[in-house]
Amino acid sequence: MKTWILLITAGIACSLASGSLYTDPDSCRGRCHEPYNKQDECHCNTKCEKHRNCCEDYHMHCSKEGFSSSHDSITNEELLSISEQLYKVDHNKAQKSDININPQHLISSAETRDKEDHSPEPLYTYVNEKLFSKPTYASFIKLLDNYQRMTGRGEAFSAEQLKEQENFLQEVMKTELMKKLYNFLHKKKRYSTQEEFVSDLKEMWFGLYSRGKGEEDSSGFEHVFSGEVKNGKVSGFHSWIRFYLLEKQGLVDYYSHNYDGPWASYPDVLGMQFSWDGYFKEVGSAFIGCSPEFEFGLYTLCFIARPGKMCQLSLGGHQLDIQTYTWTKSTYGNDRKYIATAYVTSS
Numbered sequence: 001m002k003t004w005i006l007l008i009t010a011g012i013a014c015s016l017a018s019g020s021l022y023t024d025p026d027s028c029r030g031r032c033h034e035p036y037n038k039q040d041e042c043h044c045n046t047k048c049e050k051h052r053n054c055c056e057d058y059h060m061h062c063s064k065e066g067f068s069s070s071h072d073s074i075t076n077e078e079l080l081s082i083s084e085q086l087y088k089v090d091h092n093k094a095q096k097s098d099i100n101i102n103p104q105h106l107i108s109s110a111e112t113r114d115k116e117d118h119s120p121e122p123l124y125t126y127v128n129e130k131l132f133s134k135p136t137y138a139s140f141i142k143l144l145d146n147y148q149r150m151t152g153r154g155e156a157f158s159a160e161q162l163k164e165q166e167n168f169l170q171e172v173m174k175t176e177l178m179k180k181l182y183n184f185l186h187k188k189k190r191y192s193t194q195e196e197f198v199s200d201l202k203e204m205w206f207g208l209y210s211r212g213k214g215e216e217d218s219s220g221f222e223h224v225f226s227g228e229v230k231n232g233k234v235s236g237f238h239s240w241i242r243f244y245l246l247e248k249q250g251l252v253d254y255y256s257h258n259y260d261g262p263w264a265s266y267p268d269v270l271g272m273q274f275s276w277d278g279y280f281k282e283v284g285s286a287f288i289g290c291s292p293e294f295e296f297g298l299y300t301l302c303f304i305a306r307p308g309k310m311c312q313l314s315l316g317g318h319q320l321d322i323q324t325y326t327w328t329k330s331t332y333g334n335d336r337k338y339i340a341t342a343y344v345t346s347s
Contacts, residue, residue, distance in 0.1 A: 025040065025041045025042075026041050026042055026055055026056070027055055027056075027061075028042075028044035028055045028057050028058045028061040028062050029057065029061055030061075031055075032044050032061055032062035033045060033046075036334070036335075038335055041055075042054060042056070042058075043055065043335065044058055044061070044062055047334075050189070050190055051333070051334050051335060051336045052303070052304065052307045052326065052336055052337050053331070053334075053335045053336060053337060056308075072188050072189045073188075074304075076312060079301070079302075079305060079311060079312065079313060080312065080314040081314075082180075082301065083298065083314050083315060084314050084315065085180060086177050086180060086181060086294065086297055086298065086301070087294075087316055089175075089176045089177045090177055090290060090291050090293070090294040091176065091177075091291075092136055092137070092291035092292075092293065092294075093266050093267055093290050093294060094127075094128070094267075094290075095265075095266070096265055098127065098266070098289070099124070099127050099128070099266060099288070099289050100124070100125045100126040100127075101123055101124055101270075101288065102119075102121050102122070102123060102124075102125050103119075103123065103257045104118065104119035104120075104121060104123075104256070104257075105118035105119050105255075105256045105257070106256070106257060106258070106260070107258050107273070108258065111256075111258070112258055112282050112283050113282055115255075115273075115280050116255065116256070117255045117256075117275070118255060118256045119254050119255055119256055122247050122254055123247060123254040123272070123274075124243075124244050124247055124248075127244055132241075134291075135171040135174070136168075136171045136172050136175060136291055136292045137241070137292060139164065139167045139168040139170075139171045139172075139292075140241065141241065141245070142167075142168075143164055143165065143168055143221065143225075143226070144242055144245070146161045146226075147222045147228075148217070149226070149227060149228050149229045150217075150228070150229050150230075151211040151212040151213075151217050151218060151228055151229070151230040151235070152211075152212035152213040152217055153215060153217055154215035154216050155208055155216060155217055155218070155219070165202065165206050166202075168292075169198055169201055169202060172292065172293040172296060172297075173194070173198060175291075175293045177291075177293050177297050178296075178297055181297045181300065181301060182194055182197050184301075185197065185301075185304060190304060200333075200336070201300065203333065203336070203338070204220060204300075204303065204332075204336070204337075204338055204339050205219065205220045205221045205300075205339060206219050206220075206221050207219060209329065209330045210329070211228070211230060212230065219338070219339075220327075220338055220339025220340065220342070221339075222236070223236035223340070224239070224299065224339070224342050225238065225239040225242060226239070226242060227239075227242065227276065229276070229279050232279065233279060233280060233281070233282075234276050234279045234280060234281035234284070236341060236343075237276065237281060237284055238284060238295075238343045238344070239286060239295070240286045240287060240288045240289065240290070241292070243272075243274075243284075243286065246276065251276065251277050252274055252276050252277075253274060253275040254272065255272075255273040256272070256273045257270055257273070258271045258272075258273070258283060259271030259285070261320070263315070263316060263318060265316075266288060266289025267287040267294060268288045268289060269285065269286070269287055269288065269344050270285070270286060270288050271283050271284070271285045272284045272285070272286070285344050286344070287344060298313065298322060299339070299342035301313075302322045302324050302342065303324045303326075303339055303342060306324065307324060307326050307337065308324060308325055308326045309324070310345075311323070311324065320344060320345070321344070321345045322343065322344050322345070323341075323342070323343055323345055324340075324341070325339075325341050325342075326338070326339070326340055327339065327340040328340075
């Protein structure tokens with residue numbers, strides 16, 4: 001009997017030491033300071049916020065040692081402040097005379113699934129295309145045709161397309177907006193150098209993963225800005241520039257809107273229903289008239305500061321929410337998560 005008791009006690013001790021007994025694999029309860037193990041579903045050490053792989057209840061159980069209670073935390077107040085600063089330095093945004101839109105029919109949230117085309121005219125009646133000659137716009141637009149929209153079909157980039165990704169990142173990092181974002185994240189110890197920041201941007205946005213059939217068929221950039229089709233429906237597609245260019249070609253048919261933001265100048269926010277070459281988008285929210293670096297920067301900020309959560313920002317004195325989600329089925333680097341999606345909420 002004593003032998004069995006000793007064996008059982010030893011077994012429990014081993015299990016406790018390895019963290020496999022009385023601990024939830026997706027919780028930090030009893031796991032704070034636990035050494036990094038790539039087999040774990042999520043992590044509870046002091047570096048998990050930097051790598052965006054903490055368990056959801058990390059702050060509840062481990063906040064005294066984490067970013068959340070130190071000067072390196074990103075508070076809600078700081079998010080409101082930095083977003084206002086980014087809004088003010090969006091020097092490449094459209095001016096009021098650069099864009100005219102015709103939102104036409106407003107529907108209720110209960111009607112967004114009806115697939116009814118209530119708007120006989122296009123959304124965009126005029127866009128000053130001189131905007132598109134600006135370096136960040138031009139480099140952004142070159143990326144949009146590098147993808148197959150159907151999930152389940154693997155993506156493969158040519159050397160030229162990889163260079164286009166590099167060029168876009170180089171151009172946005174020349175802007176005051178992205179420099180300000182980097183400086184903010186650097187002060188919060190998320191990145192040591194600008195090179196580290198740019199390298200992470202490339203992975204989180206352009207790194208490929210599989211949304212279907214095991215193929216590397218998707219990325220954060222493709223989903224958010226270029227748009228995808230999955231299970232017969234439009235998925236992602238939150239770029240006003242992409243929308244305008246495809247509407248001009250007759251490939252996007254604007255149906256209605258269920259939200260129009262309070263801004264009297266650009267960028268504004270619109271929640272839309274539309275068809276993309278026969279595939280329906282129930283609610284496609286987008287900033288209207290912002291520069292590519294503006295939405296790229298805000299989505300990045302929220303993904304780093306509040307990965308997988310709602311992120312409240314302030315733009316021109318008006319508050320709005322951005323929702324991000326992490327891709328949980330594959331990772332890069334030190335178990336860092338890719339961007340699954342990011343969008344401004346239309347409510």
